[in-house]
Amino acid sequence: AQSVTQLGSHVSVSEGALVLLRCNYSSSVPPYLFWYVQYPNQGLQLLLKYTTGATLVKGINGFEAEFKKSETSFHLTKPSAHMSDAAEYFCAVTPGGRGSTLGRLYFGRGTQLTVWP
Amino acid sequence: GAVVSQHPSRVICKSGTSVKIECRSLDFQATTMFWYRQFPKQSLMLMATSNEGSKATYEQGVEKDKFLINHASLTLSTLTVTSAHPEDSSFYICSAPLQGGPSGNTIYFGEGSWLTVV
Numbered sequence: 001a002q003s004v005t006q007l008g009s010h011v012s013v014s015e016g017a018l019v020l021l022r023c024n025y026s027s028s029v030p031p032y033l034f035w036y037v038q039y040p041n042q043g044l045q046l047l048l049k050y051t052t053g054a055t056l057v058k059g060i061n062g063f064e065a066e067f068k069k070s071e072t073s074f075h076l077t078k079p080s081a082h083m084s085d086a087a088e089y090f091c092a093v094t095p096g097g098r099g100s101t102l103g104r105l106y107f108g109r110g111t112q113l114t115v116w117p
Numbered sequence: 118g119a120v121v122s123q124h125p126s127r128v129i130c131k132s133g134t135s136v137k138i139e140c141r142s143l144d145f146q147a148t149t150m151f152w153y154r155q156f157p158k159q160s161l162m163l164m165a166t167s168n169e170g171s172k173a174t175y176e177q178g179v180e181k182d183k184f185l186i187n188h189a190s191l192t193l194s195t196l197t198v199t200s201a202h203p204e205d206s207s208f209y210i211c212s213a214p215l216q217g218g219p220s221g222n223t224i225y226f227g228e229g230s231w232l233t234v235v
Contacts, residue, residue: 032222034224036226041229041231042228042229043123043210043226043227043228043229044161044210044212044226044229045226046223046224046225046226049221049222049223051221051222090160090161094224096222102214102215102216102222102223102224103149103151103166103214104151104163104166105151105161105163105212105224107160107161108160109159109160110159110160
């Protein structure tokens with residue numbers, strides 16, 4: 001079974017500060033992990049993903065995340081927050097591994113990021 | 118690039134009527150698509166898996182007779198909310214997986230559709 005826990009439904013940072021959004025997962029098979037961003041009244045935009053290979057993945061808008069199997073984590077970071085980063089962020093997992101078929105995503109409850117000037 | 122498009126983005130309908138939402142995969146074929154529902158300030162809840170050429174698979178608690186899903190082609194899935202009621206008002210989002218694309222294995226989402234039942 002797959003599940004995702006996002007610690008902190010709200011995170012507030014000052015502009016220029018480090019952004020850290022936490023995501024822990026559980027999966028009975030090797031996972032594929034995703035971070036999506038959602039702006040108000042819009043769909044989901046893919047920020048980055050981990051499927052195989054390098055555990056540190058870089059995404060759009062300066063975000064990156066590191067897959068840590070031992071900690072079952074996939075935390076999202078950005079060195080310096082910008083006002084335009086204010087949005088809802090969702091971590092999601094789907095079963096991966098060889099021969100797997102991309103399927104449904106299991107979402108965390110989301111983290112609302114607020115950036116103060 | 119690979120894109121998933123939904124239409125309409127916003128729709129208002131009267132109680133008791135039906136409304137159809139389309140989900141199209143652009144530039145790639147999707148034998149499977151997924152429909153999610155999102156309540157305000159909440160996460161996404163999977164409603165059903167749309168399978169091209171066969172019946173959709175519904176999640177527990179989702180009324181299949183109310184939320185009709187048709188996946189008639191490799192690029193189009195439709196969600197029809199039948200006999201809509203105000204409690205069906207929500208944000209509906211579809212997704213389509215792309216395996217082996219330019220960006221590797223990825224799951225793309227549509228822009229979402231706001232349904233308001235009055």
